[in-house]
Amino acid sequence: MTERGFHPFAVLHFLRKTILLYLLPLLQVLFARNWAALCTALVQGAALLTVLAAVSAAVLHAGRWRVDAQGTLRICWRLGVRLDRCLKAGQLAAVTLERPLLYRLAGASRVVLYPAGQKRTLTLLLNAQDAQLLADCMMPCRDAVAHTPRGGEKLAFAVLGANGLSTLALLALAVRQSRPYVPDAQTAAFAHLNQLAAWAARWLPMGTAWLLVLGGVLFCASLARSAAHAAHYTVWRTESHLGSRGGFVHRYEMRLALEHLSYADLRRSPATRALGCCPVFVTAGSCRPEIPLLVWREGSPFLQELLPGFALPPKAPVDAAGRSIPAYFLPAGIPCGLCLLLTAVSRYTLPALTVPLLVVTAVFAALLAGAAVGYRREGIWLQDGHLTLRRQHGFHLHEICVLCPAPALTALRSPWAAAVGRTDLTLTFPGGVKHKVRSVKCSELPFLLF
Amino acid sequence: MTEGDLLRTALIIPPKGRAVVCSWASVPGVFCAPFVFWQSRFAGCIFCALWAGLVFAVWARACSFAALLTAQELAVQAGIAFAVTRQLPRRAVTGVWALRTPLLWLAGCSVLVVRGPGVQLFLPGVDALQAQALAAVLMEDTP
Numbered sequence: 001m002t003e004r005g006f007h008p009f010a011v012l013h014f015l016r017k018t019i020l021l022y023l024l025p026l027l028q029v030l031f032a033r034n035w036a037a038l039c040t041a042l043v044q045g046a047a048l049l050t051v052l053a054a055v056s057a058a059v060l061h062a063g064r065w066r067v068d069a070q071g072t073l074r075i076c077w078r079l080g081v082r083l084d085r086c087l088k089a090g091q092l093a094a095v096t097l098e099r100p101l102l103y104r105l106a107g108a109s110r111v112v113l114y115p116a117g118q119k120r121t122l123t124l125l126l127n128a129q130d131a132q133l134l135a136d137c138m139m140p141c142r143d144a145v146a147h148t149p150r151g152g153e154k155l156a157f158a159v160l161g162a163n164g165l166s167t168l169a170l171l172a173l174a175v176r177q178s179r180p181y182v183p184d185a186q187t188a189a190f191a192h193l194n195q196l197a198a199w200a201a202r203w204l205p206m207g208t209a210w211l212l213v214l215g216g217v218l219f220c221a222s223l224a225r226s227a228a229h230a231a232h233y234t235v236w237r238t239e240s241h242l243g244s245r246g247g248f249v250h251r252y253e254m255r256l257a258l259e260h261l262s263y264a265d266l267r268r269s270p271a272t273r274a275l276g277c278c279p280v281f282v283t284a285g286s287c288r289p290e291i292p293l294l295v296w297r298e299g300s301p302f303l304q305e306l307l308p309g310f311a312l313p314p315k316a317p318v319d320a321a322g323r324s325i326p327a328y329f330l331p332a333g334i335p336c337g338l339c340l341l342l343t344a345v346s347r348y349t350l351p352a353l354t355v356p357l358l359v360v361t362a363v364f365a366a367l368l369a370g371a372a373v374g375y376r377r378e379g380i381w382l383q384d385g386h387l388t389l390r391r392q393h394g395f396h397l398h399e400i401c402v403l404c405p406a407p408a409l410t411a412l413r414s415p416w417a418a419a420v421g422r423t424d425l426t427l428t429f430p431g432g433v434k435h436k437v438r439s440v441k442c443s444e445l446p447f448l449l450f
Numbered sequence: 451m452t453e454g455d456l457l458r459t460a461l462i463i464p465p466k467g468r469a470v471v472c473s474w475a476s477v478p479g480v481f482c483a484p485f486v487f488w489q490s491r492f493a494g495c496i497f498c499a500l501w502a503g504l505v506f507a508v509w510a511r512a513c514s515f516a517a518l519l520t521a522q523e524l525a526v527q528a529g530i531a532f533a534v535t536r537q538l539p540r541r542a543v544t545g546v547w548a549l550r551t552p553l554l555w556l557a558g559c560s561v562l563v564v565r566g567p568g569v570q571l572f573l574p575g576v577d578a579l580q581a582q583a584l585a586a587v588l589m590e591d592t593p
Contacts, residue, residue, distance in 0.1 A: 450527045
């Protein structure tokens with residue numbers, strides 16, 4: 001393959017990292033507050049931008065990449081100093097191609113390469129055709145068997161709809177809290193005490209309600225992004241690689257080397273239980289967050305076809321006798337208890353704040369319920385030569401099947417855990433991704449040497 | 451020392467190795483102590499007592515250290531109250547670093563860092579011969 005260049009967006013990618021540098025001259029405006037200082041700072045900023053843009057444009061012009069006959073990617077930067085970087089196709093764990101709307105308009109594509117067993121990734125900004133060519137050279141998808149899993153959009157829009165309704169309810173609450181202020185007799189009497197109490201009585205309920213709305217809207221935006229990802233979704237598999245592509249506005253494609261897969265993660269939540277299907281994520285190398293693979297309907301053989309050897313942890317609840325209660329319940333229990341206390345206090349001192357606080361308490365109560373599920377079901381098992389583990393994290397119950405042959409293990413035994421023969425076990429996957437299972441029985445870990 | 455010997459015996463930190471590790475742990479305290487004494491004698495005494503406690507904790511941890519090599523794995527355990535076991539499959543070992551300072555050389559010990567993908571194991575102050583043999587055995591397995 002002949003040498004090829006990078007997309008001009010690579011310059012913008014570099015300049016984005018230097019944005020703080022242009023703000024430095026503006027610091028002096030803080031001390032000398034006049035127009036002359038501002039003009040000087042702007043001129044200095046513009047000069048810095050020009051110099052850096054010129055240097056990065058020169059580096060971009062001199063930078064080249066190519067894939068040789070052995071399938072090795074060679075990236076070469078030449079500007080006074082020559083810097084070469086090589087990456088063999090066999091050492092590549094995953095590659096992702098992303099095309100947000102702006103990139104699509106400019107014909108660019110962001111390629112992220114994840115070398116196997118390394119934390120550092122390699123990001124390249126290339127023309128769309130070049131990116132596709134690079135992905136095809138490094139991870140070919142010849143004779144791919146493609147599937148179009150159904151249910152992804154349904155799940156995404158169901159969760160989005162439920163969240164949208166709850167955000168609307170929060171909005172109604174916030175609008176109600178923002179009505180013209182008419183203090184009741186108790187609040188008025190309380191407000192006479194001092195200025196701060198009057199300010200709190202006026203703004204705290206309204207501010208809390210609007211903050212909740214903001215949180216709901218941001219969560220909605222995140223879910224809408226996920227829903228857009230699920231559109232036109234296709235997953236494919238070859239003898240050596242696994243891949244998926246999709247997206248409505250923000251198009252993306254990912255390819256994974258089967259030999260470097262770390263684990264597959266099946267995530268259950270109340271919404272997925274109601275709909276009878278759950279998303280499956282996979283990761284290879286240092287891919288964080290994990291890459292969505294498909295939405296799996298319980299009992300269908302589709303997952304086994306894509307990931308041969310995939311096994312789920314046993315469904316029966318584990319023996320929780322002697323399991324550490326603080327490890328599970330304290331992280332959600334402390335804020336839940338505090339919020340309950342504040343709710344009870346606000347009932348008598350600031351009744352307008354009670355409902356927003358109840359909403360926050362409900363969120364922590366749901367997390368506490370999730371912790372209870374984890375307390376009864378978390379564990380690690382060795383099944384058919386594969387390690388499988390189940391762990392609760394927030395609202396999600398992760399059911400993980402370890403696909404890499406050699407995760408490193410770290411067992412931490414506190415004196416209390418040692419007394420009941422339990423330990424916290426952390427699995428470290430190639431690339432440094434970690435998963436912790438809390439308070440598991442040592443007798444159920446035959447693979448642990450000590 | 452052969453692989454068979456390593457498979458039969460656990461590696462521990464010998465007394466001289468523990469002394470080296472403790473001397474390393476005491477260096478920052480010795481460096482900072484005059485400055486703390488400069489502030490007040492009482493603060494200096496408290497600082498020295500705290501640092502001595504820290505060095506004692508390091509010594510206790512070094513006493514509890516044990517590394518075990520099996521046909522498949524390398525495991526390291528340390529800690530008395532809060533015991534930590536770290537286990538790395540032998541085939542996942544990507545590199546071994548050996549460190550010998552003049553003090554370690556005098557003590558006949560060595561520091562070994564076993565690296566795997568995303569993880570590394572520290573074997574501080576183990577016997578130099580054993581460390582050398584372990585490094586050779588682990589590097590044989592490296593693909």
